[in-house]
Amino acid sequence: MTSAGAEDPWGPVSSALGDTVAPASHPSHEAPKPPARSRGLRIVAIVLAVLLVAACALAAFFWVRSDRWAAYAAQVESDAGAIGEDLAQLRTEHDGTVAELSTVQEQLSASQQRVTELAAEKAAVGDDREAQRQLVDYQERVSAAAGSVATSLNECINRQQELLGYLDDAAAYDPDDLVRFRDQVDALCASAKSANDSLQQELARGATGTGG
Amino acid sequence: MRARTALAGLAVLLLTGCSSFTLPGEPPTDLVPSSAPVPAPSSTGNLSPDGFDAAQRMSVRVRNIGCGSVSTGSGFAIDENTLITNRHVVADSAELQLSTYDGRDVTVATSASAALSDLALVRTADALPSATRLGEADPAPGDPITVVGYPEGGELTVTSGRVIGSTPDPLNSNLGEVLLTDAAVEPGSSGSAVLDSAGAVVGVVYAKNQAGQSFVVPVSTLRTILADETALVPTVACSDG
Numbered sequence: 040m041t042s043a044g045a046e047d048p049w050g051p052v053s054s055a056l057g058d059t060v061a062p063a064s065h066p067s068h069e070a071p072k073p074p075a076r077s078r079g080l081r082i083v084a085i086v087l088a089v090l091l092v093a094a095c096a097l098a099a100f101f102w103v104r105s106d107r108w109a110a111y112a113a114q115v116e117s118d119a120g121a122i123g124e125d126l127a128q129l130r131t132e133h134d135g136t137v138a139e140l141s142t143v144q145e146q147l148s149a150s151q152q153r154v155t156e157l158a159a160e161k162a163a164v165g166d167d168r169e170a171q172r173q174l175v176d177y178q179e180r181v182s183a184a185a186g187s188v189a190t191s192l193n194e195c196i197n198r199q200q201e202l203l204g205y206l207d208d209a210a211a212y213d214p215d216d217l218v219r220f221r222d223q224v225d226a227l228c229a230s231a232k233s234a235n236d237s238l239q240q241e242l243a244r245g246a247t248g249t250g251g
Numbered sequence: 252m253r254a255r256t257a258l259a260g261l262a263v264l265l266l267t268g269c270s271s272f273t274l275p276g277e278p279p280t281d282l283v284p285s286s287a288p289v290p291a292p293s294s295t296g297n298l299s300p301d302g303f304d305a306a307q308r309m310s311v312r313v314r315n316i317g318c319g320s321v322s323t324g325s326g327f328a329i330d331e332n333t334l335i336t337n338r339h340v341v342a343d344s345a346e347l348q349l350s351t352y353d354g355r356d357v358t359v360a361t362s363a364s365a366a367l368s369d370l371a372l373v374r375t376a377d378a379l380p381s382a383t384r385l386g387e388a389d390p391a392p393g394d395p396i397t398v399v400g401y402p403e404g405g406e407l408t409v410t411s412g413r414v415i416g417s418t419p420d421p422l423n424s425n426l427g428e429v430l431l432t433d434a435a436v437e438p439g440s441s442g443s444a445v446l447d448s449a450g451a452v453v454g455v456v457y458a459k460n461q462a463g464q465s466f467v468v469p470v471s472t473l474r475t476i477l478a479d480e481t482a483l484v485p486t487v488a489c490s491d492g
Contacts, residue, residue, distance in 0.1 A: 110275075157354060162350050166323065
């Protein structure tokens with residue numbers, strides 16, 4: 040039924056009986072729900088159902104993915120554990136090697152020092168050997184010189200004794216001969232004395248010396 | 252409007268989560284890298300199999316057996332059969348005997364001395380264990396130096412010091428100026444090599460003073476002597492006569 044004077048925003052509506060009727064602007068009781076609202080709800084329900092399905096699929100996917108990543112991580116962790124064990128073993132071996140190297144370096148240093156000391160000892164022995172050799176040579180020369188001096192002095196004594204014998208019986212000899220013989224004996228004894236003086240000076244000076 | 256906002260938010264979530272949709276591949280079979288960085292050595296280590304460094308291996312001990320005397324000095328090798336020492340170390344000798352850092356004896360072939368500096372050159376019949384190179388220039392005052400020799404005929408000794416400066420030779424045995432250093436030397440160190448921080452020879456020790464300073468023939472003088480064939484004359488052996 041149409042209320043007199045009411046403006047219908049929807050315009051007149053055709054009923055199933057063919058009569059044109061107009062909606063009431065101020066209904067006095069609850070009117071039945073229009074068909075458009077139920078369609079909207081259907082759409083929402085469909086969308087929600089689709090979303091639910093998608094969420095379930097996504098959840099299943101993530102479940103599977105999570106499982107696979109967990110397996111992957113477990114495998115990597117297992118490998119890392121094995122590598123860690125190897126690393127720990129290598130570190131232990133490395134520490135041992137470093138300690139051994141340090142010991143070897145100390146031994147090498149000690150050996151080098153010993154080589155240096157032995158080389159110095161050998162050189163010192165060589166110095167002593169050469170000094171002794173020179174001393175022996177010197178003593179041999181001195182001995183030879185001393186023998187020569189002793190012989191000269193002995194000859195001087197003998198000739199002086201001979202001269203004394205001649206002088207005891209001077210009248211039996213030519214005076215010129217006696218003078219000549221005396222001069223020869225004097226020269227011989229002077230030479231022997233000079234050689235003896237040189238020997239004494241050499242003995243006083245010593246044999247060899249060492250310097251740098 | 253609200254539906255559009257919800258749809259837009261869902262699209263954003265899906266786009267940002269695209270990377271989360273990747274599945275893991277097969278786990279790596281080997282986590283150890285094929286090429287690892289090589290650590291740099293902390294030191295250069297020794298330069299010879301027996302652990303002695305080059306400066307020690309090139310040093311030679313000289314024994315001068317004279318006519319009634321025995322004296323010692325030092326020298327260093329500049330090649331396999333040539334060593335440098337002082338003229339006064341080899342002068343008045345009847346025989347020269349050489350020994351190396353490890354006690355090996357080396358036979359002498361010839362020796363020659365310089366007239367204008369206290370330097371001598373000795374040729375050996377046997378090969379010397381190691382040789383050194385000569386520096387290109389004389390050291391400057393303040394430069395660090397190392398002396399390697401046999402002070403007092405004893406153990407091979409390495410001492411360090413610095414160049415003080417240059418001075419005329421107080422002994423008048425060297426033409427031109429010589430170097431003065433504070434490196435400790437003793438009788439027997441004559442002929443010792445003076446090395447710079449790079450290990451090159453920059454001088455030859457020949458004397459010391461009462462203040463404990465050492466006099467050094469600079470390498471420039473040594474180079475001049477070596478370059479002049481007439482600068483060196485064969486040494487004359489002593490005689491007992």
